[in-house]
Amino acid sequence: MIPLLMAALVVRECARCHPAEAKPHPATSMARAMQHPADSAILNEHPVLTAQKGKYSYRIEKNLYTVTNGSASLTFPISWSFGLGDAGQTYVFEKDGIPYESRVSFFRAIDGLDWTLGASNSPPANLLEAAGRQMGTQDAAQCFGCHSTKTQAALEPGVQCERCHGSTEEHLATLKPMKKLRAADAEEISNFCGQCHRTWADVAGKGILGVNNVRFQPYRLTNSKCFDVDDRRISCLGCHNPHQELDRNDAHYDAKCQACHAGGKPAAKVCKVSKSNCVSCHMPKIEIPGSHYRFTDHQIRIARANDRYPN
């Protein structure tokens, strides 16, 4: 496919001069946030996926998505797969040029299909609705806006260099410096990553309350006592490198906490309970019902058993 080829070529260009960023990046979840069905590891590993949900049965075979109610059936070729399956892999197909979001998604925790998050709220009125939710023009634009990269040449699936750094063409031609993100403070980085991960203002303004907001890290982090708009040690970049895959080892984050909690900043206290694996106690994992995934609560806090989920 042409778009993929473009992305690969551009990254190879960048890697000549920026190997530290460009080499690991293609393996990250963000770079693969949207894929052609042929590139989806889940679809390749599961040649046939089936599920019976109420009176509808679903079947995904390679890139064909089928729903039946016993008497009639609809089949669509999958245009794109979204996500890598931890909190779901959702499929987007088209009918008469209008995009639809599949009503079922794949979840790694159950190694199979279940309702797409939010889909169980509105029962389908007919077979087409059972297949998927019609996406409005704005809805679709936003969906692709967060999971892909629009360049002058094409739509590249996934969050690629240009999505965060701006147009690469001029940089490649003249080495004119690209957008400098390094200088940004914690608040600015939260808003930058929040374009897709949702900003504090997005969540607070819509009043998304309860555990459903745990997946919006910029909001949760802002509400933490550790957060300081000016302090880069608590920015997203203090703990994450967007060019590398997420580190799932708790001990990896100890030094990040201790940058403040080892006496460096007068206000930040030292833990009396433990000296390591801080995040295992202070950033609890919380499941959003229906997501089959335990998100990491970025509202860093003393979490006690039976505490109410704090907003």
Next chain:
Amino acid sequence: MKQAVEAQQSGNFDQAIRNYKILLEKYPNIAEIHSNLGAALAGEGRYADAIAEYERALKIKPNPQVSLNLGLAYYKAGQLAPAIATLSKLHREQPSNLQALIVLADCHLQLGENKKVIELLTPAQKADPENATFNYLLGTALVRDRQTAQGQLIIDKILRNGDSAQARLLMGTTKLTVNDFSGALQDFAKAVELDPKLPDVYAYYGLALLATGDQPGAKKAFEQELKTNPNNFDANLQLGVVLRQDEENDQALKYFQHALEIRPGDFGVRYQIATVELAKGQLVQAQRDLERLVKEAPKFTEAHVSLATIYFRQKKKAAGERERAIVAQLNAEKQANSPALKAPQ
């Protein structure tokens, strides 16, 4: 005088206006000439001038018909507050004047004061249960006030006379209030088909299109409503929102400002105006407007959110953090009041 009246009756308002003006030079204190001139001006759509003449006439000699005309002129000019003042006075003096009652109820409806409409029309509707206008206005107010069961009784009554745009508009509005957007969309589409000129029909069609993700369709619908009903509040407000999202800030502002004329002081509209200023980079102005807004509406969460954003952008850290603390407090209150959100982690 006779000539003028004849001209007026044959629809030649221009001629009538000229004749009345000549007459007024001779007899400036005859109430009837002022009120007739007012009517001719209203016929030309010159409501501001008509209002002035009606008021002169009433000062010389009170007259219920002229009061009604004055109320109507305010109503048509989109000046709902003075229309209500005039018409409620008339309604108190002449409770049996149905025209005054209906226009008064419609003014309240346009201001979103559904409870007032219900209070006004419930006795009238009881006295005349088959009156189609009462039923429609009362049904609309009940449905918008989310009194679904009561509203349904009236919708059923309207439906007994067959399918109609009015019935469809009410049914769709009921569905909107329970977030059944695709159901509402079908009803509104049918209503538009049955009577494209029914006031509010395109505004509601637009709302349902917006809720189902068809922004370009919604935009067209709001524009359509405003062609026949330029003082529709929702159409002005929502068209502004759509335009702001398309980054047509100046256009958006125009509609917001008109919405604010229809409902002066409305918090939602003032918030939208501030977000346009924010989008245009007019931080100082946006800050000032939002500070005023939260003073009057201290529980308006979105306004506090935008204010926090503005403070941080200007590196006013303490003020930003203060706003964030207010938002956290407001959201905590909301959560405490909503049993569904109380689940422990």
